[in-house]
Amino acid sequence: MDAILDASRLICDTLSAGGRWWVFGTGHSHMIAEEFYGRAGGLTDIHPILEPALMLHESLTKSTLLERRAGLADDLLEVHGLTRGDVIVIASNSGRNAVPVEMAEGAQQRGVAVIAITSMAHSRSVTSRAPSGKKLFELADVVIDNCGTPGDAAVDGEQGGVGATVLVSASHTHSAPGAWCGTIHPLLPAALDLAQIDAVAHQIGSALPQVRSVDLVQSVAPVTGVGSNRNDPARPVDTTVGVLAALLPGNHSAGPIGLIVDHACHPTVLGPDSTAWSPDWVTGLRDGLAASLGPVPVLFLQGAAGDVSTRFTRRCPTTAEAIRIGRRVAAGALSALESARPVDPADGIDAHRAGSYEATSSYADAAEARRLLSELTAIATLTGPAGT
Template sequence: MKVGAAVVEITPPLGLEMDGYGARVGGATGVHDPLRARALVAEGPDGTGVALVVADLVGIEPRLQEQIADQVLRSTGIPRERLQLAGTHTHSGPAFHTPSDAERATGAAIADAIAEAWAGRRDAPAAVGVGTVDGIAANRRPNGGPVDQRVTVTRFDDVDDKPIATLVNYGCHPTTLGPNNNLYSADFPGVVCAQLEAAVGGVAIFSTGPQGDVNPGGYSPEGSMVGVVVPWRTFESADRYGRAIAAVAATVRETLEPTPSERVWGDSRIVELRRKPLAKADVAREAATAAASAADVVRTADLSADATYHAITAAAYADLIAAQAEDPDRDRPVAVRISALAFGPLLHLGVGGELFVAHGQRIRAALGDDQTCVAALCDGSVGYLPTADAYEIGGYEPNASLHVAGEGERLADAMIDLGARAPAV
C-alpha cells in the first residue's frame, strides 16, 4: 500500500455568511485560526486508489461535491465511489448555500489537496489503535445518554519510519463556539491537528465520529437555536478540548507498530429513507408566521425569561417545520450517501448526516470495534439521523430530522452490510 497526505488552507474572505447557527447575526468579521482541508489517499498493489478529505466546514454541499469529484477524477483517476468528502462540522466556517467565487475557490483547493497527496504517495506500513478521552462529549438527547469516548488513531509512516499521516476519529459536535462568535475557526478539531503535527510530524486529519446527539458539555441545542450565550463556550475551551484529544492520540500513536498491508478498497451507495409526513406548505408557513408574531408580543411584555425563551423556541421550531414543508423534495425519499474505505488495517465508514452515537456504536461492534471508525457529515448531510428511541423523547434533533422513526436503524444496517463487503486485512 502506498499512502499520501496533504493539507491546504481554505479560509475564505471576510464578510461571508457563517454556517451552523440561524441565530447568528452578521457575517464573518475576522479569523481566529485558519480553516483547512486535509487529505489522505492510498493506492493498492493493483492500482486501486481511495481518498478521504476532511474540510473545516459544516459539511460539503452536493454542488461542491460534484466540483471536487470531477477535478479529483481528472487529477488522480479516483472515481466518486471511492472518494469521501467530509466536513469537520465546525459551526465557525462559511456557508455556501448558493454558488459563489468563494465556494468555487474552496472546492478547487480541496481537490488540490487530494491531488497533492496522490502525487506524494509512497510505501506506508500502517497500524490502528484506540484510546479514550473523558470530560468533553456529553449526550444532550437525552441528558446522560450514551457517549463514545473512544479516540481511534491510525498511524501511517513510510518505510524509513518518517510520519506521513495520523488519522484521528472522535465523535462530538465541534461546536464549542456558539452563535455569538463571528470569527472563522476550526474549533477543537483544528487544535487536535495542529498539536499532533507539531508533536509527531506529517499531516494530521480529524474525522468527526457520530455526533448527532452529543456536544461539548451537553448544552441545549434549543438554546443555540435562539441565540442563548453559554459562558464556557469559548476559544479557551476549544483549545483545552483539542489538546486533550491530541494528547491521547499522540500516546496511542506512539504505542502502534505499523506493518505493511495491501488492502486498499472502497465503495459507496445511496440509501433512501422514508420521509416524515408534513403539513401543506402554506399551512405550515401560516403557523410559523403566527408563532413569530406571538414571540414578538412576548418579547415586549414584562414576562419571565423562561416564558420568553419558550415563545422564541416555539417560533423557531415552527419556522423549521415550515421550511421542511416548503422543500421541493418533500414528497421524495431522503437520499443518504454511505461509503466505506479501507486504508490497510482501518475500515473508515462515512454517512451523509448527523448520526446518533448508538448507531455508530452498533456499526463498530458489528464490523470490529478496534479496526473500524465511522465519520458523520461525510458526503453532505441530510440532517439528523436519530435512533427510534429519540423520537419518543422528542426535542430538537428528532424534530429537525427528515425521516420517520426507525429509518436510522435501517441506515445503520445498510452501513454494516456495506462495510462487511470489504476484503479481509
C-alpha cells in the first residue's frame, strides 16, 4: 500500500507541475496501459504508449520476439516525445525483457520518473534479457509489487497431476504440419504460419480454466499383430501398449474422463497413394475405446517407432483394414486399463518398457551427413521441390 501511495503522490506532483503521465506495457501487460486510459470519470490527461507490434492481437509470437529486442524502446521514446518532468508507469510481470527495461533506462536518461508494476517473486527468479543486465524493478523510482507468482500461473503443480511443464509435439515429422515446423529438409521447403501457431497456443490457453484435480492410473499390456520391423519382420519390436488414465477423485467407478495411449508403430496402413486426411489405424483405436468407454477424449502417442510399420501385418491398404488393426491396439489398451494402478506421486509416471531393441539401419557419420546435405541443398537450388 505504501508503494501505491508513493506512486499516486508522484503522479499528482507531476501533473500539478505541468508534466505528462505516460503508461506502457508489452504483451499482456499492455492491458494495464489501456486500464488507465479513456476511463469514464477518470483522468483524461493520460498518454498510453500502445505499440500494436508489442500487443497480442496481431501475433503472439511476434510480440514475444519483439519485446525482447534491444533498441526498440529508445525508438518509442523518441516517437512519443517523453521529456523531463514527465512520469511513466511501466508494467511487466517478469521485468526481464529488453523493451520494458530499456524503456525505464531511456526514461530516466530523459529525466522522466519511472513507476514499475511488476512481480518481485517472478523478477527475482529469472535473469535479465536486456543488454544492461538490469531488471525493471532495479530502475524504477517506485516499485509496485503485483504479488504474482513466477510464470504467471497460480495452479499448484503438485496437486491433481497438473505438471509444471506442458510439451506439445508432433511425434513424427513425416506428418507434422509444415506451417508449425518450417523447412525440415532442403527438398521439402515450408513456411511457418504464425497465425496457425498462435491458434494452437490460444486453444491451449483457453483450456486452462477447465483444469481439474484428477487421480491418475497407469498400466502396460501386450498387443500383437499391429506392427513389425519394416526391413525384417524377424527383428524385435515393442509389443506393448501403455495407458495413462485420468479418474475423478472419489468416483473411479464412473470410468476415465480422459486417456493417453501409446504404442510404437507408424500408422501407415493406407499407403502413399491415399490422399485422405486420416488417423489411419488410430481410427480403430479411437472407435474401439469409444465403444467400451463412451466419448472419452483420447490422446495417442506414437512412441519410438523407428522402422516399425504395418508393412508385414496389414492384409490390404484399406480403411477397413486400418480399423481392424487399430481395434487390436484398443483391446490391449482396455486390458491395460483393467489392471491399471495408481500413479505414485513420489515415483511419477512410469514411461519405461522392458524389452530388446537393436539398430536395423546403418547411418552416415557426421562428415558424410554434412556432405549428403550439401548435395541435396545443391539439387534443391537447381531443381526446386518439383525436381524430387
